[in-house]
Amino acid sequence: MSLKLVIENAWCPLHQYLAITALDKNLIWRKISTIMNIQVFETAQDNKNGLKPSFLQITDNTGDVKSSIVHVVSSKIYQSIIGFGGAFTDSASNIYAQLDKPRKKKVIEAYFDKEKGNAYTLGRLAIHSCDFSSGNYCYVDKNDTDLASFSVGHDEKEIFPFILDAQRTAGGLKYIASPWSPPAWMKTNNNMCSGGSLKKEYYALWAEYFIKYIEAYRKKGISVWGVTVQNEAGAAQTWESCVYTAEDERDFVKKYLGPTLDKAGLGDINIIVHDHNRDNVLNRCRIIYDDPEAAKYIWGAGVHWYEGDNFQNLNALNELYPEKSLLFTEGCQENGTHHNSWALGERYGKSIINDMNNWIRGWIDWNLLLDISGGP
Template sequence: MKIIKNFIYLVLLFTMINCNSKQNQLNVEVYETSASGNNLTKLTNFSSDENQEEVVKIKLLPSEKRQTITGFGGSFTESSAYLLNKISKKNRDSIIEAYFGESGAKYSLSRTHMNSSDFSLSQYSYAPVEGDKELKHFSIDEDKDDIIPMIKDAMKVSKDGFKILSSPWTASPWMKDNKEWVGGKLLPEYYDTWALFFSKYVDAYKAEGIDIWGFTVENEPLGNGNNWESMHYTPDEMTNFVQNHLGPQLEKTHPEVKILGYDQNREHLKEWIDSQYKNEETSKYFDGTAIHWYASTYEIFPEELQYAYNKAPNKYLIQSEACVDSEVPKWKDDAWYWKKEATDWGWDWAPEQDKHFHPKYAPVNRYARDIIGCLNNYVDGWIDWNMVLNKQGGPNWFKNWCVAPIIVDEENDEVYFTPIYYTLAHFSKFIRPEAKVINLENSDKDLLVTAAENLDGTIAVVLFNEGTTSKNISLSLNDKNVAIQIQGQAIQTLVITN
């Protein structure tokens, strides 16, 4: 009888321990993209390797909240929209769904260009008539065959909607001191005309059923080497234009539309921040700041990002453009996107003292590292450049070839989803607008980690293991935990539910 009682006691004890272990287990879904072939694949077996002694400890701290997420996404360019018009409806629809649909990346933040950019088929302006200071001949007809239909198709499949940030590369040449598409400055006599241009643009798009969320004042105000459309400002010149012209104009006609300053590389961010937020008068109309990543293939510039946040913690800080530039896309070659073979503009053209910022790199690594680094340094939105390009990396009137997350062969009606697409989706699909980035503790400096708590209470944790060796991880939240393994050269998104 005593033996039977002991046996029953052991069974009950084992049951209690097993129940407690399940109660202490985090409820988590794991999605992985990897060099070994996973593409946003939901894993059914992600337990750690018990034979590995080293365990990375990650502790989530949801009570320590940071910035509020605005969104993630890509850009509606004339080049991308033109290509979608060249392929079958089936493939066009699949791309739109992949970016904006519930089964896809669920993009929530986007960008487009006002007037032409390098990723247009030609150079054009919505205000082509010289001396038309009241913009009586303003027209967005140039966008009605391509960009506007692409935006409308995206709106149809987007359940939650998405914000549109619009950026000019240049004013009409007749408004500038050099009368050229490239370089030069806006003439003071046309400051009010150019401010009115922004307001007219909002009106014209609204008439098409499209709301504009915000503007950047000027794409790359420091210039682009005088290669394609550009217009130059100093920090104080831009601040003056916003404070005395653009801000008052939009306050009268479209006070809901946001104004973001700067819109270029991070290494010069401090001087623009100091000008915008010098005092209450200068900062009144600036809702935030936009930045690009082209200063380096690996450096995040955390000090500059933290400086911008600390100077104006209640303003937006949005990464508004990024791409693998100066490269022709590799067609259906996933391995290339994981290898350090890509070079950027700076590999050839950066000043000697800046060459070290531009080594060869792996495109997937650059995207994953940058987005995680940005989120961990107060950036609240992240926008990629072209959504779609062809096998040449265009079309582009300047022949400034670049890579997009989705590549099409318009001649043969084929589509290639590169690993960059899946990398971006690890963030956009699972970290939703209004989520709060949260603090965490991470025992392994070589494992990149960020986390955000969504409005529905789910927490998305994104891990990037850049090395080739797998890592065992113990992830804890309050009094619960889960053991997982991430293989080498892999990105994982962990979605924690109640």
């Protein structure tokens, strides 16, 4: 059986690279007069060459061939892609800080170099501590309702150097910042962990906290492109977490976060809602997007890959709200380390391909670095 790839309009916009799995040696090309030196990266569990590129052998055959046909129609445009990336967590930054200069260079080139590496263009940031931090911390003192003590000094030692090294090599990155929890004293359970909710009387103050964070990072040369309202807003985790109903998230954006960003001259910051699994993205976003006073502030929704695939929900959401974007904001392999796991690679491939086929505009992996035990 042959695989026939037909390029209509004889033009391929993807830098003349195509990735094809299970490539048959009898690949037949038609209408490729303007495409030269097409490279193929073959992936297979027993492929000794890994991801080393090879060049197609072009066969001029216009006869009838029994084949599977893939049509690439370059004139039909779907969503624009803003990029791929990973997260600059405390854990990742701590590992990076321990590396010597040659190893740091290898890491940065592998992820961010446009010629030698993955050419990442996205980075996720945690607004103070998250589940991959060595402990709970925030940027203000307890009960500081004026935010006078606000400082990102914690990030100076390890997080900023990692980000800035990446930024220099990448030539600029889009950063999406997410809180895992407000400070404990702003919450109903007086604890950054184990769920709880943001107290209503602190909605305005928490919105101001976002402003302080964005401005503090800009002073360090790090421009935040977007913020998610809350990481996994529907889950009470044992680590840093905070629960919002869909109505709470909608009202926080509509009455506080959106207007506060505008007032501060930060209306260009992209607000991302949901930031949780695909299973509930449709139901939750319908509640939020159906309020035009909230929707006007929102760029789109973020999704994670836990709790099943549910790719159909992405397509359904796009059909209802085509003006809103979708971004994959986190994927992490659970339950310990999985060294040399082919199944994990397949999980990534399945998620990325199906997400992109269902309107996702960018894909952000979780920790950029961890140690051999999956920590610290």
